[in-house]
Amino acid sequence: MGKSSGHITNDIRALRVQHGAMTQQDLADRVGVTRQTVNAIEGNKYSPSLEVAFRIARVFGVPLERVFQYRDG
Amino acid sequence: MNLSFREKSLWLMFVSFVGAYGYYFVTVLPARATDILPHQVVLFVFTVVLLVIMQIAGHIVIAVVDRRSETDERDKLIALKGTRNGSFILASGVFFALCAAVYTEGNFVFAHVLLGFWVLAQLVEIGSQLYLYRRGA
Numbered sequence: 001m002g003k004s005s006g007h008i009t010n011d012i013r014a015l016r017v018q019h020g021a022m023t024q025q026d027l028a029d030r031v032g033v034t035r036q037t038v039n040a041i042e043g044n045k046y047s048p049s050l051e052v053a054f055r056i057a058r059v060f061g062v063p064l065e066r067v068f069q070y071r072d073g
Numbered sequence: 074m075n076l077s078f079r080e081k082s083l084w085l086m087f088v089s090f091v092g093a094y095g096y097y098f099v100t101v102l103p104a105r106a107t108d109i110l111p112h113q114v115v116l117f118v119f120t121v122v123l124l125v126i127m128q129i130a131g132h133i134v135i136a137v138v139d140r141r142s143e144t145d146e147r148d149k150l151i152a153l154k155g156t157r158n159g160s161f162i163l164a165s166g167v168f169f170a171l172c173a174a175v176y177t178e179g180n181f182v183f184a185h186v187l188l189g190f191w192v193l194a195q196l197v198e199i200g201s202q203l204y205l206y207r208r209g210a
Contacts, residue, residue, distance in 0.1 A: 033145040036077040036206070040147065045209025049146055 006072045012042045015060045015067065031055045078135065078142045080206050085131040087199045093124040094192045098185075107179035151205045159198030166190020 016022040024042070028035040033052060040046035041056075048056070057064045076084070097120040101113050136142060170187035177183065 033147070034077055034079075034141070034143060036075075036080075037145050037147045040209055043209075046147055052146060 006070055007044070008047050008068055008070055009044060010041065010068050012038070012056065012067060015062070019060060027056070027059060030059045077206070078139045079144060079148050080203065081135045081139060082132060083199050083203050083206075085135065086128060087196065087203065089124055089127040089131065090192060090195055090199070093120050093127065094188075096120065096123075098189070102185065106181045109181050109184055147210060151202050151210045154205060154210065155198040155202035158201040159194040162190060162197050163194035166194065 012027070016024070016027060024038045025035045028038045031038070031052060032055065033048075037046065037048075041048050041052075053064060053068055057067045060067065097116060100116060104110070104113070106113075166187060166189070169190065170183055173186045174183040
């Protein structure tokens with residue numbers, strides 16, 4: 001089985017705007033990470049652990065797939 | 074540039090390492106002695122004390138300015154990658170120090186090759202982390 005080359009994208013910025021223009025610091029405080037980590041996740045520079053990914057989805061009250069998407073190529 | 078507490082701490086360590094050990098090597102290496110001399114040991118102890126004082130004072134200032142000192146999973150991942158990069162340099166240093174022990178007279182070259190590579194390993198470890206914080210991990 002060959003290794004596929006894909007990448008993870010996210011809609012965190014849009015979801016923050018939809019939730020009353022929540023700041024990165026607000027989200028970071030609620031998730032339990034630093035603001036710099038939220039910034040790195042949002043900019044697709046860091047893929048979070050499943051635990052943090054679920055915590056982010058829970059803050060927005062949406063399923064995980066609404067926050068993160070896996071794209072081929 | 075908006076730096077986290079951890080990044081400020083790393084910059085402090087990087088600058089203090091370069092400053093303290095840079096001063097030590099610039100002062101001691103031109104002597105090219107066969108064995109380490111007593112005043113060089115005193116200078117080394119002074120360098121370590123200076124390094125500790127700079128880091129304690131610097132961290133107090135950083136903690137006062139930036140009260141958010143929490144770390145998370147990304148900090149741990151970046152620290153692990155930095156340690157891995159530094160360990161390659163340190164392993165090379167041990168090899169070259171052993172060569173120096175076998176092929177040179179006295180303990181001066183051996184000790185300073187080992188110390189030099191240890192300092193380099195620390196700088197690579199810290200530098201790697203600073204790079205990963207900016208470029209992504």
